[in-house]
Amino acid sequence: MGRYILRRLLSAIPVLIGISVIVFAIMAMIPGDPATAILGSYATPENVAELNRDLGLDQPLVQRYFIWLGNLVQGDLGRSFNLNRPVLDEVLERFNATLILAGTAFILCSFLGIAAGVISAARQYGFADKAITFAVLLGISIPSFFLGMMMILIFAVNLRWFPVSGMWPIYGTRDIWALIDHLTMPALALAVVATGVIARLSRSAMLEVLRQDFIRTARAKGVRERGIIWRHALRAAMVSIIPVLGIQAGFVLSGAVYIERVFQWPGIGQMLVDAILRRDILLVQGGVVFVAACYVLFNIIVDVAQSLLDPRIKT
Amino acid sequence: MMAFLKLLARNQLALAGLIVMGLVVLLAVLTPILPLADPDVTNTPARFTPPFSEGALLGTDHLGRDLLSRLMWGTRLSLAVGFAAAFIAATIGAAIGIISGYYGGRTDNIIMRFVDVLMAFPYILLALAIVAALGPGLMNALIAVAAVNIPFFARNIRGITVGIAHKEFVDAARLAGLSDAKIILTEILPNVLPVIVIAMSTTVGWMILETAGLSFLGLGSQPPQADLGSMLGEARSALITNPHTSLVPGVMILIIVMAINLLGDGVRDALDPRLKSGALSRPLPATLVARDRQPGETADGTALLQLSQLETQFHIGPRIYRAVGGVDLQIQPGECLGLIGESGSGKSVTALSIMGLVASPPGKITGGSVYYRGEELVGAPYELLRSLRGRKVAYIFQDPLASLHPLYTVGDQLIEAVRVHRNVPKAEARAHAIELLKSVRIPNAEDRVDNYPHEMSGGMRQRVGIAMALANDPDVIIADEPTTALDVTVQAQILTLLDDLRRDRGVVILFITHDFGVVAQLCDRVAVMYAGRIVEQGTTDEILASPAHPYTRRLMACVPELGGGRRRLEAIPGLPPVVDKLPAGCAFADRCDKVRAACREGNITLDEIGATRRVRCIAPEIEEVPA
Numbered sequence: 001m002g003r004y005i006l007r008r009l010l011s012a013i014p015v016l017i018g019i020s021v022i023v024f025a026i027m028a029m030i031p032g033d034p035a036t037a038i039l040g041s042y043a044t045p046e047n048v049a050e051l052n053r054d055l056g057l058d059q060p061l062v063q064r065y066f067i068w069l070g071n072l073v074q075g076d077l078g079r080s081f082n083l084n085r086p087v088l089d090e091v092l093e094r095f096n097a098t099l100i101l102a103g104t105a106f107i108l109c110s111f112l113g114i115a116a117g118v119i120s121a122a123r124q125y126g127f128a129d130k131a132i133t134f135a136v137l138l139g140i141s142i143p144s145f146f147l148g149m150m151m152i153l154i155f156a157v158n159l160r161w162f163p164v165s166g167m168w169p170i171y172g173t174r175d176i177w178a179l180i181d182h183l184t185m186p187a188l189a190l191a192v193v194a195t196g197v198i199a200r201l202s203r204s205a206m207l208e209v210l211r212q213d214f215i216r217t218a219r220a221k222g223v224r225e226r227g228i229i230w231r232h233a234l235r236a237a238m239v240s241i242i243p244v245l246g247i248q249a250g251f252v253l254s255g256a257v258y259i260e261r262v263f264q265w266p267g268i269g270q271m272l273v274d275a276i277l278r279r280d281i282l283l284v285q286g287g288v289v290f291v292a293a294c295y296v297l298f299n300i301i302v303d304v305a306q307s308l309l310d311p312r313i314k315t
Numbered sequence: 316m317m318a319f320l321k322l323l324a325r326n327q328l329a330l331a332g333l334i335v336m337g338l339v340v341l342l343a344v345l346t347p348i349l350p351l352a353d354p355d356v357t358n359t360p361a362r363f364t365p366p367f368s369e370g371a372l373l374g375t376d377h378l379g380r381d382l383l384s385r386l387m388w389g390t391r392l393s394l395a396v397g398f399a400a401a402f403i404a405a406t407i408g409a410a411i412g413i414i415s416g417y418y419g420g421r422t423d424n425i426i427m428r429f430v431d432v433l434m435a436f437p438y439i440l441l442a443l444a445i446v447a448a449l450g451p452g453l454m455n456a457l458i459a460v461a462a463v464n465i466p467f468f469a470r471n472i473r474g475i476t477v478g479i480a481h482k483e484f485v486d487a488a489r490l491a492g493l494s495d496a497k498i499i500l501t502e503i504l505p506n507v508l509p510v511i512v513i514a515m516s517t518t519v520g521w522m523i524l525e526t527a528g529l530s531f532l533g534l535g536s537q538p539p540q541a542d543l544g545s546m547l548g549e550a551r552s553a554l555i556t557n558p559h560t561s562l563v564p565g566v567m568i569l570i571i572v573m574a575i576n577l578l579g580d581g582v583r584d585a586l587d588p589r590l591k592s593g594a595l596s597r598p599l600p601a602t603l604v605a606r607d608r609q610p611g612e613t614a615d616g617t618a619l620l621q622l623s624q625l626e627t628q629f630h631i632g633p634r635i636y637r638a639v640g641g642v643d644l645q646i647q648p649g650e651c652l653g654l655i656g657e658s659g660s661g662k663s664v665t666a667l668s669i670m671g672l673v674a675s676p677p678g679k680i681t682g683g684s685v686y687y688r689g690e691e692l693v694g695a696p697y698e699l700l701r702s703l704r705g706r707k708v709a710y711i712f713q714d715p716l717a718s719l720h721p722l723y724t725v726g727d728q729l730i731e732a733v734r735v736h737r738n739v740p741k742a743e744a745r746a747h748a749i750e751l752l753k754s755v756r757i758p759n760a761e762d763r764v765d766n767y768p769h770e771m772s773g774g775m776r777q778r779v780g781i782a783m784a785l786a787n788d789p790d791v792i793i794a795d796e797p798t799t800a801l802d803v804t805v806q807a808q809i810l811t812l813l814d815d816l817r818r819d820r821g822v823v824i825l826f827i828t829h830d831f832g833v834v835a836q837l838c839d840r841v842a843v844m845y846a847g848r849i850v851e852q853g854t855t856d857e858i859l860a861s862p863a864h865p866y867t868r869r870l871m872a873c874v875p876e877l878g879g880g881r882r883r884l885e886a887i888p889g890l891p892p893v894v895d896k897l898p899a900g901c902a903f904a905d906r907c908d909k910v911r912a913a914c915r916e917g918n919i920t921l922d923e924i925g926a927t928r929r930v931r932c933i934a935p936e937i938e939e940v941p942a
C-alpha cells in the first residue's frame with residue numbers, strides 16, 4: 001500500500017508541472033507590459049524596476065517560467081500589491097474558509113446522494129423512486145446561486161432560522177455553533193447539484209449491480225433484503241461511485257465560487273473574483289495554482305480509497 | 316433516425332422538455348419584433364414596480380427598467396452565448412479529438428497528456444484564470460467557458476475516432492491513396508458527427524449555466540447589456556426588499572436548464588438500447604407469482620421436494636417466453652435427480668423457480684406449485700421463502716467467479732451464510748467456515764479463508780460455492796451446472812466431491828446439467844427437458860440402457876464420455892424452438908427424424924411406459940420397459 005501511494009504521488013508530478021505551465025501560459029497572455037499589469041494603478045517607475053528584477057520580467061518567457069516555478073516550489077507565490085501581503089498568506093487563509101464550506105458540502109452530498117440513489121434503486125418504480133427522481137431532476141437543474149438566494153429569502157429573511165450571510169457573527173463569539181449556524185445554508189445550497197448527480201449515478205450503479213450473479217447467490221443464501229441492498233449491492237456499487245465522488249469534489253469546489261459570492265463567505269472563490277476585478281494578477285495566479293494542486297492531491301486520496309475498497313486493484 | 320425520434324417522442328418528459336425549449340428559443344428569436352419596452356431605458360421614479368402592474372407585466376428593476384423586456388433580451392443573449400460556447404467547444408474539441416485519434420502514436424500521446432492536465436483543474440479555476448487574463452466581459456466569458464469544455468469533447472471524440480480509424484473502409488481509403496485530410500473529412504467526420512451533436516446537445520444547458528454564472532459574478536456581460544446571469548447578479552442587492560427582480564431571471568434559468576436536462580435524458584435513454592428492453596430493472600427479492608390457474612395437484616406425502624405443473628414465463632415487452640411449461644418432478648429423500656437438457660430448455664429456470672430466484676421482472680411464475688415437505692412455496696410469504704433459502708434448500712451456481720461477491724473474502728461470505736440463519740458469535744462462525752472449507756477438501760483452509768475469490772482457481776472457487784451451500788446442513792442442494800465452467804480434470808474432482816458429500820450427509824441433490832456423462836456418474840434418476848417440458852423420465856440405468864424419446868437418444872449420442880465439452884451439443888441439427896412461439900404438438904418435431912403428421916397435432920402427453928418410466932412421444936424408441 002505504501003508503495004502504491006508513493007507511485008501515485010510520483011505520477012502526480014507531471015500533472016502538477018503541466019498545471020503550472022498552463023497557468024503561467026494563460027497569465028502570459030495578458031497584453032502589455034507584465035510589470036505594469038501586475039502593479040496596476042499603483043505602479044511607480046521604482047516599483048516597476050523592482051518587480052522586473054524580482055520576477056525576471058525583463059527576461060524571455062521561458063526563463064521567467066523557471067524563476068516563477070523556482071519561487072513556487074519554495075512556497076513563494078509573490079506579493080499582492082492590492083492587499084500588501086504575501087499571496088500565500090492570503091491564499092491559505094481564504095482556502096481554509098473554502099475548505100470548511102466545500103468540505104462540508106462534499107460530505108453532505110456524498111452521504112445524501114448515495115443514500116438517495118440506493119433507496120431509489122431499492123424501490124425502483126415505487127413512490128420513493130419517483131419522488132427522488134423528480135427531486136434529483138429539480139436539484140441538478142437549479143442554478144446553485146439562484147437556489148442560495150432563494151434560501152436566504154426563505155430561511156434567513158422570512159423564517160429567521162439562519163443568518164443571512166458571512167462566516168462568523170459580527171459581534172459575539174466565534175465558536176463551533178456560530179460556525180454551524182452560518183455554514184448550514186451555504187453548505188446545503190452548494191451540495192444540492194452534486195447530491196443530484198451522485199444520487200443518479202448511485203441509482204444506476206445499484207441497478208447494474210443488483211442484476212449480478214453474486215446478488216442471486218446472496219439471496220439463495222437467505223440474506224435479508226436489507227443486507228442485500230446495503231451490504232452486498234452497495235459495497236459493489238461503491239467501486240463505480242467513488243470515482244464520481246472524486247469528479248464531483250471538483251464541481252463542489254467550483255460551485256463554491258458562486259455560493260461564496262451569494263453568502264459573502266470569505267473563501268478563495270470570493271478572493272479570486274475580487275482579484276480579477278482589481279486586476280491583482282499574482283493573487284489570481286497563486287490562488288489558481290494552489291487550489292488546482294490541492295485538487296490533484298485530493299484525487300490521489302480518492303484513488304487510494306478506491307484501492308482500499310477493491311482488493312482486485314493491484315497495489 | 317426516425318426510430319430515434321419516435322422513441323424520443325414516446326418519452327413524455329423529453330417531449331415536454333423539447334416543447335418548452337422550442338418555445339423559449341422561439342421567443343428569443345422573436346424578441347426584436349415583439350412590442351416590448353426598451354430594455355435599457357431607465358426610469359428611476361418607477362423603480363421596483365411590483366409585477367402585474369399597469370404597463371410592466373413583470374415589474375421593473377432597481378433602475379426602473381422593464382423586467383419583461385430585459386428578461387426576453389437577457390434570455391436571447393444567454394441562449395446565444397451558451398449555444399456559441401457549445402459550438403466553439405465542440406468544433407475545436409472535436410478537431411483535436413479526431414486528429415489525436417486518427418494519427419495516434421506520439422501525436423495522440425502528447426495531446427492526451429495535455430488534455431489530462433486540463434481536466435485535472437476544477438473547471439472554474441481554468442475559466443477564472445482565462446477571464447483574469449483577458450479581462451471581464453461577455454465575449455471573454457464565452458471564450459473561457461468554451462475553452463474549459465474543449466477537453467471533454469476532445470477526449471470523447473478521440474475515443475470514437477480511434478474505434479473508426481482502423482475499420483476496413485478507412486484502410487481501403489488509405490490504400491486508394493486518399494490524403495489524410497480527405498479521409499478525415501469524408502470517412503471519419505460523417506461517422507463522428509452524430510456523437511458530436513449529441514455531446515453538444517447534452518452540454519449546452521451546462522454552458523448556458525456557466526456563462527450565466529460568470530455574469531452573475533460580474534465577470535461576464537457588463538452593464539447596461541444584461542444576460543440572465545448578470546440580471547440575477549444585479550438583483551442580488553435588492554433580494555430582500557424586492558425579491559421579484561431576482562425571481563424573474565432565476566426562474567428563467569431554471570426553466571431553460573431543466574428543459575435541456577429533460578431533453579438530454581430522453582436522448583440518452585433513446586440511445587441506450589439496454590433501457591429499451593427493460594433489462595435494467597432490478598430483480599425483486601422473490602420471483603413474482605401470478606397464477607391464473609389453480610395450483611397443481613396437492614402434495615405427495617413422501618416427496619421431499621415436489622414440483623407440480625410448474626409454469627414460469629418471461630414477460631419482455633409484448634412478448635411472452637414460456638420458459639417452463641408445466642413441469643412435474645418429485646424428489647424422494649436420499650435421492651439424486653438429474654435434470655438434463657440443452658441450454659434454453661428451461662432447466663435452469665425450473666431450478667431457480669423452486670426458491671423464487673428467477674429474476675423478476677421479467678420472470679413470473681404463472682402456474683403450478685412447489686412443495687417442500689408438503690408445504691407450498693409458490694406464493695408463500697417472502698419471509699418463509701427466505702428462511703428456507705440456504706437453510707433447507709441451498710444452491711450451487713454455474714460460474715463460481717460471478718456468483719461469489721468479488722469484494723468480500725470467502726471467509727466472510729461463508730460466515731454470513733451461517734449467521735443469516737443461526738445466531739452464533741462471529742468467531743464460532745469463522746471456525747465453522749474453516750471446517751466447511753476443509754470438508755470440501757480445500758488445502759490450507761485456515762489461510763484460504765481470508766482469500767478473495769479472485770485469488771483462487773476456478774476449481775477452488777467452486778469448492779467454496781459448495782461449502783457455502785453446505786453451511787447450514789440443508790436437506791436439498793440444487794446444483795445448477797456446477798461443473799460447466801470448469802476444465803475437465805477439475806470437473807471430475809468436483810463431481811467426486813459432490814457424490815461423497817451426498818453419501819456422507821444424505822443430502823438430496825437436484826443436478827442440472829446438459830451432460831449425460833455427469834448424470835451417469837452422479838444421479839439415481841434423470842428427467843430430460845426440452846422446450847420447457849419434461850420429455851422423458853426414468854432411472855439413470857434404464858435411460859442410459861434404452862432411451863425412449865428420440866431427443867434423449869440423440870442427446871446421449873452426442874456425449875460419449877464424462878466431461879463432454881459444450882461443442883458436442885451442436886451435433887443435433889437445428890435449434891430448440893424459440894419459447895415465445897411454441898409449435899402445436901411436439902416441440903421436437905422440426906428436429907426429429909421420426910416425425911409424422913400426428914406429431915404436430917394436439918398436446919402430446921407424458922405417458923407411463925413402465926413403473927418408473929415416462930415419455931412424451933407418440934412413437935417412442937421403446938414401447939414398454941420390461942418389468
Ligand code: SF4
Nearest residue numbers: 901904907914932933
Ligand atoms: S412426438 Fe413425433 S416428433 Fe416428437 S419426438 Fe416423438 S416422434 Fe419425434
